[in-house]
Amino acid sequence: MTTGTEAPRRTRIQQEKRELILEAALEVFSAHGFRGSTIDQIAEAAGMSKPNLLYYFRRKEDIHETLMQRLLDTWLAPLRELDDIGDPMTELRSYIRRKLEMARDFPRESRLFANEILQGAPRIMPLLEGELKTLVDEKAAVIRGWMRAGKITRTDPWHLIFSIWATTQHYADFDVQVRAVLGPNRGGEGRFEDAARFLEQLFLDGLKPKG
Amino acid sequence: MTTGTEAPRRTRIQQEKRELILEAALEVFSAHGFRGSTIDQIAEAAGMSKPNLLYYFRRKEDIHETLMQRLLDTWLAPLRELDDIGDPMTELRSYIRRKLEMARDFPRESRLFANEILQGAPRIMPLLEGELKTLVDEKAAVIRGWMRAGKITRTDPWHLIFSIWATTQHYADFDVQVRAVLGPNRGGEGRFEDAARFLEQLFLDGLKPKG
DNA sequence: CAAATTTTTGACCGATTGGACAAACGTTAG
DNA sequence: CTAACGTTTGTCCAATCGGTCAAAAATTTG
Numbered sequence: 001m002t003t004g005t006e007a008p009r010r011t012r013i014q015q016e017k018r019e020l021i022l023e024a025a026l027e028v029f030s031a032h033g034f035r036g037s038t039i040d041q042i043a044e045a046a047g048m049s050k051p052n053l054l055y056y057f058r059r060k061e062d063i064h065e066t067l068m069q070r071l072l073d074t075w076l077a078p079l080r081e082l083d084d085i086g087d088p089m090t091e092l093r094s095y096i097r098r099k100l101e102m103a104r105d106f107p108r109e110s111r112l113f114a115n116e117i118l119q120g121a122p123r124i125m126p127l128l129e130g131e132l133k134t135l136v137d138e139k140a141a142v143i144r145g146w147m148r149a150g151k152i153t154r155t156d157p158w159h160l161i162f163s164i165w166a167t168t169q170h171y172a173d174f175d176v177q178v179r180a181v182l183g184p185n186r187g188g189e190g191r192f193e194d195a196a197r198f199l200e201q202l203f204l205d206g207l208k209p210k211g
Numbered sequence: 212m213t214t215g216t217e218a219p220r221r222t223r224i225q226q227e228k229r230e231l232i233l234e235a236a237l238e239v240f241s242a243h244g245f246r247g248s249t250i251d252q253i254a255e256a257a258g259m260s261k262p263n264l265l266y267y268f269r270r271k272e273d274i275h276e277t278l279m280q281r282l283l284d285t286w287l288a289p290l291r292e293l294d295d296i297g298d299p300m301t302e303l304r305s306y307i308r309r310k311l312e313m314a315r316d317f318p319r320e321s322r323l324f325a326n327e328i329l330q331g332a333p334r335i336m337p338l339l340e341g342e343l344k345t346l347v348d349e350k351a352a353v354i355r356g357w358m359r360a361g362k363i364t365r366t367d368p369w370h371l372i373f374s375i376w377a378t379t380q381h382y383a384d385f386d387v388q389v390r391a392v393l394g395p396n397r398g399g400e401g402r403f404e405d406a407a408r409f410l411e412q413l414f415l416d417g418l419k420p421k422g
Numbered sequence: 423c424a425a426a427t428t429t430t431t432g433a434c435c436g437a438t439t440g441g442a443c444a445a446a447c448g449t450t451a452g
Numbered sequence: 453c454t455a456a457c458g459t460t461t462g463t464c465c466a467a468t469c470g471g472t473c474a475a476a477a478a479t480t481t482g
Contacts, residue, residue: 170377
């Protein structure tokens with residue numbers, strides 16, 4: 001009995017070109033959404049003809065699916081690293097910081113994910129209800145443990161996680177709005193440091209155990 | 212000299228049908244995005260034929276534009292109500308609550324807006340840099356005044372507003388994810404009350420002036 | 423080198439899309 | 453009633469889309 005996903009067994013050229021296509025597709029999909037993007041756009045961004053692209057990915061959806069699969073792994077990595085053993089405040093601080101760094105360094109990935117969820121997550125619903133829920137429940141239990149031990153203020157761990165997701169990803173997904181509102185002076189690269197300072201104060205001061 | 216936008220001078224039927232179309236278009240656009248939606252889908256949702264719909268709105272973009280214009284007014288209403296004179300804590304609490312209520316009662320509007328921003332706000336960029344920035348700057352000054360007066364903890368007012376937007380709108384835009392993670396037990400209608408409690412604690416406790 | 427294999431391309435196809443149009447149908451005011 | 457005006461629809465069109473295919477070009481393998 002072989003596994004469902006067979007060994008790909010790809011050529012050197014196949015590996016390279018597939019990477020090229022995925023990079024181009026990330027650019028295009030994150031900017032226009034799945035239906036808003038055309039194979040031609042992706043092919044042009046990847047520097048090849050449409051039939052050539054379709055030689056590496058037989059369907060448009062295959063590109064998107066591959067992209068989403070890769071994304072989810074790296075996307076949830078910061079939460080996976082939240083460690084039961086570590087100091088609660090330090091753990092939460094570095095989680096927030098890592099999430100904000102991802103918003104800064106991988107805004108396209110964030111927007112790709114946001115697009116998918118906005119449309120009702122038609123392609124990753126099972127993952128949300130399965131892998132993601134399991135992970136969040138697990139980490140919520142960790143946080144709840146810290147609360148029970150009096151290390152941090154008691155709150156709802158799930159909504160705490162949601163609010164960290166929301167605030168950090170906001171700087172990637174709503175980037176144009178953030179920059180427009182902050183204006184040319186404060187909207188430059190420094191906005192992420194300002195955001196980091198603000199979020200640290202908001203979450204960590206708020207979570208300090210009360211006398 | 213007349214204004215740029217002439218008086219529409221519409222029939223009773225025109226008014227009714229245009230409303231019907233806009234309602235249907237909100238449903239469709241918010242679910243699939245602009246490019247992901249077709250005129251046929253909107254026409255069917257509005258219970259009329261495509262040519263008939265095009266009799267009321269000459270182009271697909273016109274529907275979207277009308278929808279966005281209406282949206283922005285109601286969308287920014289809560290922030291406009293933030294009152295210099297009122298008690299800071301009360302004002303912020305009701306702002307957060309109102310925003311969360313909008314996420315609960317008008318999720319389609321929220322997603323329509325999120326979609327537009329995600330795509331780089333191609334159709335409302337001037338509004339963001341103009342009207343929106345002006346409003347936010349004005350309210351940030353109000354908040355800063357409260358901070359200077361020692362009524363609330365000092366932080367960055369702009370990022371405070373961003374984080375309120377992000378956390379509240381998250382419950383509309385990422386609704387499927389929230390429900391998937393909370394599961395059938397906690398993901399029901401009660402999730403908004405849980406969120407309200409959490410956000411109140413997060414923001415208001417964090418903003419209480421320190422001893 | 424030469425055969426086998428992989429990669430690339432131009433031409434093409436059916437389906438879908440946004441939109442035009444004129445004719446048919448309804449409504450309303452005189 | 454009837455003429456004028458507003459509304460609705462069936463039909464059609466050009467453009468775009470995702471995807472196919474066979475043949476040419478390039479690469480790998482023996």
